[in-house]
Amino acid sequence: xxxxxxxxxxxxxxxxxxxxxxxxxxxxxxxxxxxxxxxxxxxxxxxxxxxxxxxxxxxxxxxxxxxxxxxxxxxxxxxxxxxxxxxxxxxxxxxxxxxxxx
Amino acid sequence: xxxxxxxxxxxxxxxxxxxxxxxxxxxxxxxxxxxxxxxxxxxxxxxxxxxxxxxxxxxxxxxxxxxxxxxxxxxxxxxxxxxxxxxxxxxxxxxxxxxxxxxxxxxxxxxxxxxxxxxxxxxxxxxxxxxxxxxxxxxxxxxxxxxxxxxxxxxxxxxxxxxxxxxxxxxxxxxxxxxxxxxxxxxxxxxxxxxxxxxxxxxxxxxxxxxxxxxxxxxxxxxxxxxxxxxxxxxxxxxxxxxxxxxxxxxxxxxxxxxxxxxxxxxxxxxxxxxxxxxxxxx
Numbered sequence: 001x002x003x004x005x006x007x008x009x010x011x012x013x014x015x016x017x018x019x020x021x022x023x024x025x026x027x028x029x030x031x032x033x034x035x036x037x038x039x040x041x042x043x044x045x046x047x048x049x050x051x052x053x054x055x056x057x058x059x060x061x062x063x064x065x066x067x068x069x070x071x072x073x074x075x076x077x078x079x080x081x082x083x084x085x086x087x088x089x090x091x092x093x094x095x096x097x098x099x100x101x102x
Numbered sequence: 103x104x105x106x107x108x109x110x111x112x113x114x115x116x117x118x119x120x121x122x123x124x125x126x127x128x129x130x131x132x133x134x135x136x137x138x139x140x141x142x143x144x145x146x147x148x149x150x151x152x153x154x155x156x157x158x159x160x161x162x163x164x165x166x167x168x169x170x171x172x173x174x175x176x177x178x179x180x181x182x183x184x185x186x187x188x189x190x191x192x193x194x195x196x197x198x199x200x201x202x203x204x205x206x207x208x209x210x211x212x213x214x215x216x217x218x219x220x221x222x223x224x225x226x227x228x229x230x231x232x233x234x235x236x237x238x239x240x241x242x243x244x245x246x247x248x249x250x251x252x253x254x255x256x257x258x259x260x261x262x263x264x265x266x267x268x269x270x271x272x273x274x275x276x277x278x279x280x281x282x283x284x285x286x287x288x289x290x291x292x293x294x295x296x297x298x299x300x301x302x303x304x305x306x307x308x309x310x311x312x313x314x315x316x317x318x319x320x321x322x323x324x325x326x327x328x329x330x331x332x333x334x335x336x337x338x339x340x341x342x343x344x345x346x347x348x349x350x351x352x353x354x355x356x357x358x359x360x361x362x363x364x365x366x367x368x369x370x371x372x373x374x375x376x377x378x379x380x381x382x383x384x385x
Contacts, residue, residue: 024144025141026141026144026148035159035163036159036162036163036164036166037162037165037167038163040163040166040167040170041166041170044170044171044174045170067143068139068140068143069140070137070140071136071137
C-alpha cells in the first residue's frame with residue numbers, strides 16, 4: 001500500500017516549486033502566483049508532514065551581503081516521492097512551474 | 103536578526119508584526135517574527151513595483167500563518183485529552199438531540215417522548231452498566247501503580263462523565279431510530295427503542311471502559327506509540343506484549359500478549375518515579 005500523502009493542487013504546486021529549486025516563500029509566491037495566505041500555511045503543513053525541511057541561512061553570510069537571513073525550505077526524500085506522485089495526479093503541474101534558472 | 107534590518111521596515115510593518123504576533127503561541131513567536139521580518143524586508147527591498155495589494159496580501163498571509171500556528175498548537179495540545187473526549191461525546195449527544203428534534207417536529211413532542219421512555223431506559227441502563235463492569239476485561243488492572251489520590255478521583259469522575267454521556271447518546275439515538283418505526287408499526291416501536299438502547303449503551307460502555315484502560319493514569323491522555331516487545335514464540339521463556347507511552351512522560355503501560363501465572367495483568371510503570379532512564383523499574 002502506498003504511503004505517499006495525497007496533496008491538494010496548491011500544496012502540490014508549492015512542493016513542485018520547491019523541488020525545482022525555489023526555496024524561499026517569496027520566490028514560491030512569485031513563481032506559482034499563489035497568495036501569501038496560501039503559501040505560508042501550506043509550507044507549515046508540508047513541514048509538519050515531513051515533506052519539507054526548513055533551515056535558516058547563515059547569519060554571517062547574510063549580514064555580509066547587507067540583508068537579513070532568510071528561512072529556506074528543502075524537499076525531503078518523502079517530499080520528492082510526494083512531488084512525483086502529485087505530478088502523476090496533476091499532469092499539468094509541470095507546465096505551471098518552470099525550473100529555476102541557475 | 104540585527105536591529106538595523108528591523109529598523110529598515112516601515113512603521114506599518116513593525117506594527118503589523120507586533121499585533122499579529124500576539125496570535126502566535128509564545129513558544130513559536132520568536133521564530134515566526136524572525137521569519138516574517140525577513141520576508142517583509144525582502145518584499146520591500148526586492149520588489150521594484152510594490153503595490154498596495156501586495157502589502158495587503160502579505161498582511162493576510164501573515165495573519166493566516168499566525169492563525170495556523172495557533173490552531174495547530176490547540177490541535178496538538180488537545181488531541182487525546184480527556185476534555186476533547188468529553189466534548190466529542192457532548193457534541194454527539196447534541197447531534198442526537200437535534201436529529202430527534204427534527205424527527206419529532208417540536209420540543210414539546212420530543213419532551214413528551216423522552217419523558218415516556220426515560221424511566222425504562224434508566225432501568226435498562228443500570229443493567230447495562232452492571233453487565234459491562236461484570237464482563238469487563240481485568241487484564242488491564244494496574245496492580246503495582248502508586249497513583250496520587252487526586253488523580254484517582256479525576257479518573258473516576260472522568261469515567262462517570264463518559265458513562266453519563268454515553269447513556270445520553272444511546273438514549274437519544276435509540277429514540278431517533280425508533281421514530282420511523284413508530285410511524286409504521288406503533289405497537290412495536292417501544293420494543294425497538296429499548297433493544298436499540300441496550301445495544302448502543304452496551305457498545306458505548308465497552309468502548310468507555312476500554313478507552314479508560316488506554317489512558318495515562320496521571321493525566322488521562324490517550325497512550326500513544328504502541329510498540330511490540332518480545333516474541334510470541336518465546337511466551338513461556340520471556341515477557342511479550344506491547345507497550346504504550348504517555349506523551350507527557352508520566353509512564354508506560356505494559357500489556358501482556360497472553361495472561362500467564364507470572365504476568366496476569368498489565369502494568370503501569372511510572373517513569374517519573376523511576377527517572378527518565380527507567381532505572382529501578384521492577385522486572
